[in-house]
Amino acid sequence: MKRRAFLRAGLAGTVAGGAMLAAPAVHAEEKFRWRMTTSFPPGLPFYQSGPGSAEWIVKSIDEATNGRLKIKLFAAGELVKWNGGFDAVTGGTVEANSAVAYYWSGKVPALQYFGTVPFGMSFQGQNAWYYHGGGLKLWNEIYSDFGVIGMPCGNSGVQMGGWFRKPMNSLADFKGLKMRIPGLGGKIYKALGVNVKSLGGGEIFPALERGVIDAAEWVGPLQDRRLGLQKAAKYYYTPGWHEPSTTTELMISKKAFNALPKDIQAVVRQVAAAANIIAHTSAEALNGGALKDLVDNYGVITGPLPKDSVDAARKTTALVLEADAAADPVTRKVYDSYMDFQKRHTAWKDISETAYSAYVSGS
Structure with a gap:
């Protein structure tokens, strides 16, 4: 009897142990269903469709x-x-x-820095600041008050300076110009006398075509061509002094993110980091x-912005950034971090990438 009782107890223990071992497998099969919106028109390359885009992120997370x-x-307007x-x-x-985080700068002005900074760091420096200079930590300190998490998931690199319906020959031509341009760039142009307009991507072409605006900035040749801006x-x-390194953000509800198992949280973070480099490249x-297509097949005329306009923009940028930092302690904290890192990063960039580029170009 003792032997049979022992065996029954052992069998029960084995079953119980098996159940305990199986428990993580049950947890691992838990399903999560999210909804995600974007600020970009359907099919827009880089942002909505293609390598590193929102569609790519969603598919990669599903597969991983x-x-x-x-x-x-x-996409924008669908929900x-x-x-x-x-x-x-x-x-x-x-x-x-x-x-892009600067869309929310009306709520927190410091969020401008997590989009892009006029005359600021390029893709390399901006991302170095995020991942290794405290930028990402500051970003999420701000977002914590709103119950969300932010992370980079793309970067345009240096953008173009914009589309204009008439030639721009000097700073004087910008006075009274109606131009779609967001973020700090828009704030700088406004200080220079531009009549700045805020429009979503899908609203730019009809406004430019009908002459509601005289000029518009979007991103670069790939994305601008998709909007048809070359026809307007x-x-x-x-x-693109106003956006030298524009970061696409992935914003996530902290409650929804924290409900995910740790392995899926890691997948989300790593997919976003992968999208950051894949979209940029x-x-x-x-x-x-x-x-080349825009120039050869649509008669687009490229050239430099008037030097006096860029010089004025650079001088005004320094004044505006310092004034904004003086007016808000959160902006001051981010500004100080960004500028300190930029100074240190530039010291290296000037004797590495900048020196190399100057040598190769013969300048």
């Missing part, structure tokens, strides 16, 4: 989690307006949104061909 996290994606993503996530309508204006200027690979 074997379907445990599926995300239904909505909320192009500028409604912040409120949709913080209000619990959706779990995630992809946009012919003068396409450089450099796709733009670098495709912009040259797109620009």
Whole structure:
């Protein structure tokens, strides 16, 4: 009897132990279903479609989690307006949104720095600041008050200076000009006398075509061609001093993110980091061909912005950034971090990449 009792006890223990071992497998099969909006028109290369885009992110997370996290994606206007993503996530309508953080600078001015900074760091420096200089930590300190998490998931690199319906010959030509341009760049141009307009991507072409605006900035040749801006204006200027390194953000509800198992959280973070480099390099690979197409087949005229306009913009940028930092302690904290890192990074960049580029170009 004792032997049989012992065996029964042992069998029961084995079953119980097996159940305990099986428990993680049950947890591992838990399914999560999210909704995600973006600020970008359907099919827009780089942002909405293609390598490193929102569609790529959603698909990559699905594949990497074997379907445990599926995300239904909505382009701008399909669920909320192009500028409604912040409120949709913080209000619990959706779990995630992809946009550029400067769209929300009306809520927190310091968020400008997590989009781009006029005359600021390029792709390398901006991302070095995020990942290794405290930038990402500061970003999420701000977002913590809103119950969301932010992370980079793309970068345009240096953008073009914009599309203009008429030639720009001097700073005087900007006075009273109606131009679509967001973020700090818009704030700088406003200080220079430009009549700045805020429009979503899908609203730019009709406004430019009808003459509601005289000029517009979007991104670069690949994305601008998709919007058809070459059919509304012919003068396409450089450099994009206003956006030298524009970061696409993935904003996620902290509540939804914390409900995920640790392995899926890691997948989301790593997919976003992968998208950051993949989206950027796709733009670098495709912009040259797109620009050639615009010039050869659409009669687009490229050239530099008037030097006096860029010089004035640079001087005004320094004044505006310092004034904004003086007016708000959160902006001051981010400004100090960014500027300190830029100074240190530039010291290296000047004797490495800048020196190399100057030598190769013969300048």
